Amino acid sequence: MDVLVDASIDKQPDIVPSSVLPVVSLEVLDDPENAKVREKARKLGFTIVIGKSDKDDNGRSAFVTVICEIGGSYREYKRKTRCKIAGSVKCECTFRLRGYLLIAGECDLSIKVGYGTHNHDMADVLKGHKTVGSLNPNERVHLYEMAEPKVPPRQMLTNLRKRNKHTSTTIKHVYNATHRYRIRGLRTDMQHLLKSLVENEYVYTCRNYRDFDYISDIFWAHPNGIKLFNTFSTGLVLDSTYNTNKYRLPLLEFVANTFTQLIFSIGFTYMMYEKEEHVTWALERCRKLLHSKDLYPKVVVTDHDNALMNDVDTVFPESTALLCEYHIERNVRAKCKTDCKVNDLKGKDGKVIKPNSMVKTIMRAWEDIMDSDTEKTYVDNCNRFKVVCEKWHKFVEYVESTMLGPVKYWVNQVMHMENTTTNRVESAYNRLKNYLTNIMGDLSTNWESVHDMLESVTTYSHTRFLPDEHYHA
Known part of the structure; x- marks a missing residue:
């Protein structure tokens, strides 16, 4: 502007x-x-x-x-x-x-x-200035008219300069505008994305921003991912990733796994804001993919994000919401480094305790709590943890009030299919970013990368789960 x-x-x-x-x-x-x-x-x-x-x-x-x-x-x-x-x-x-x-x-x-x-x-x-050198509406229309008969780009630029001798448009602007026109015509980025979803038979839902005409959130799911989700819906893992598009919209991905530990993507959501209102809408769209309430996931794993945690309890009230063990350990370690500061603290042998050594001791006590497989072991490890952290009451209160959830004793009481961390969705993100050629691309271009990744996973899943006709006698 x-x-x-x-x-x-x-x-x-x-x-x-x-x-x-x-x-x-x-x-x-x-x-x-x-x-x-x-x-x-x-x-x-x-x-x-x-x-x-x-x-x-x-x-x-x-x-x-x-x-x-x-x-x-x-x-x-x-x-x-x-x-x-x-x-x-x-x-x-x-x-x-x-x-x-x-x-x-x-x-x-x-x-x-x-x-x-x-x-x-x-x-x-x-x-060379991006804003001044961009094409105005009249120049863009004239450029599209020349793109139809496949006029060479250098001739397009010459014609534009003849029409306006003060134009600052460069050959790069001409190449970019011509390339976009030949791919999606006069459609906008969102219009081309919706057209691609329809052509490839995706299930998608859009949500308008308040009472305006433009879209704020869009959810889409691959048909093969929907079939797998209705077959293997025991555990659901969701997390957001960033830096995937030039609009800086967070991308929320829903991931699950089969009984053979095959990771598959269920759906994706581009959201305007990562707030409870938008996350709830995305979770409800994911829930509607299931054919009955009996297929609702037994476990939903998220990171320590307040919006995700609150929305899971609202959309899936009968499911067990688990926090990612990795994110919890990282938060506890960060809190320990800030609250458990050592000032001239000496051990039993009279030697001064270094800060790093104290942090390692506290984290070992914390890991013992997380690995407790019986209630008696859990109580003993909690008492030992309080003894180790007796000088830092604020840190102990923080752990007791916010972090004592995913203990092994209680986690193993529900069928979670080893879904206790968000590592599966992080693995899916890593696979997706290998397909993304430009992290600052538009929505339609990035969707093509997502589509290529899903088609690759679909081909692999078909080799693992053959159709019924292959088993006919």
């Missing part, structure tokens, strides 16, 4: 921070392809994009913060797919505007200047 700031072309904009700009329309701020904004931003020699915004979703007043396009600093992705980048266009420009909604339900914003100066010179030619 580009925002207009009136300033002379010849000198760098310098706005007094205390000033308040005139009221502008939210539609102008929210339209990145507004021709007037593009043209005047080009004359200024810099471009402004959205830095942060909120449309009154979390109870806060609606606002929008706009920054310079080259503001901030470059952040490397954790998963490196190429050599380390030597330089970046980001120069930590501090230019910032902030707009607040004046009247609820209307589109008028009051723009205040947070910081009105730049730390870089204004560009004479904005070649």
Whole structure:
């Protein structure tokens, strides 16, 4: 999104921070392809994009913060797919505007200047800028008309420059737009995703955001995964993963396993927010895949996430909700390092106890509690744990109130098919990310990777579970 700031072309904009700009329309701020904004931003020699915004979703007043396009600093992705980048266009420009909604339900914003100066010179030619170089609606229509008769991309760019000599579009923009058009035509990302789900006979459900027309959550399940889930529904494991799409939507996956320990994916959900309302909706969609209440899972395993824990009790009240042993051990260890600090503590031999040694002693006592296979052993290990941690009452209260759940003695009283951790869903995520070619791709592109993974698992499961006709005499 580009925002207009009136300033002379010849000198760098310098706005007094205390000033308040005139009221502008939210539609102008929210339209990145507004021709007037593009043209005047080009004359200024810099471009402004959205830095942060909120449309009154979390109870806060609606606002929008706009920054310079080259503001901030470059952040490397954790998963490196190429050599380390030597330089970046980001120069930590501090230019910032902030707009607040004046009247609820209307589109008028009051723009205040947070910081009105730049730390870089204004560009004479904005070649290579993503926002300015993107195609406007008229250029995109003309490009699609040339894509039908398969006009070469270099000729497309030449024709666009003849129509608009001030355009900053590069050959890369032309290639990207042509590629998207040949794959999904004039459909949007969500429309193409829904079309792909219908063509491949997936079971899917969408949920609109409040009373608006756009989709906030979408759940889909593979037909083979539904069949396996109705056959092997004893244990259900669910967890969310992140950094799978450019919209930063969390991906919630439902995983189960067969009696031969074959892991299969049941369904996936893209959610706008990872809140109880959205997670409950996804769990209800997963529950509807089962043909009867007798098939409801006996055990549901989640990590120590409050939204997941509360929603499991609501959607599957007769199922046993288990917390992941790995996540619990990690939380206990982190709490132990912060609360159980050693200050001049000496052992029986008179030697000073090191902090790491004390943490290892406490964690061994905790592991003994988790491995208790009888009630008597559990009581003895709990008493020993309290003796070891007698100097840190706050830590003991934390363990007793939040973590004493997945003890082996009680866990083994229900059929869990060895589903006591979320390692199975983590394994499924690792398999999925091997198929993802671009962690910053759109929804339809990432769905194709999910579909390829599910087809591979389906082929393997068919070799393990042959159809009934193979057993006819």
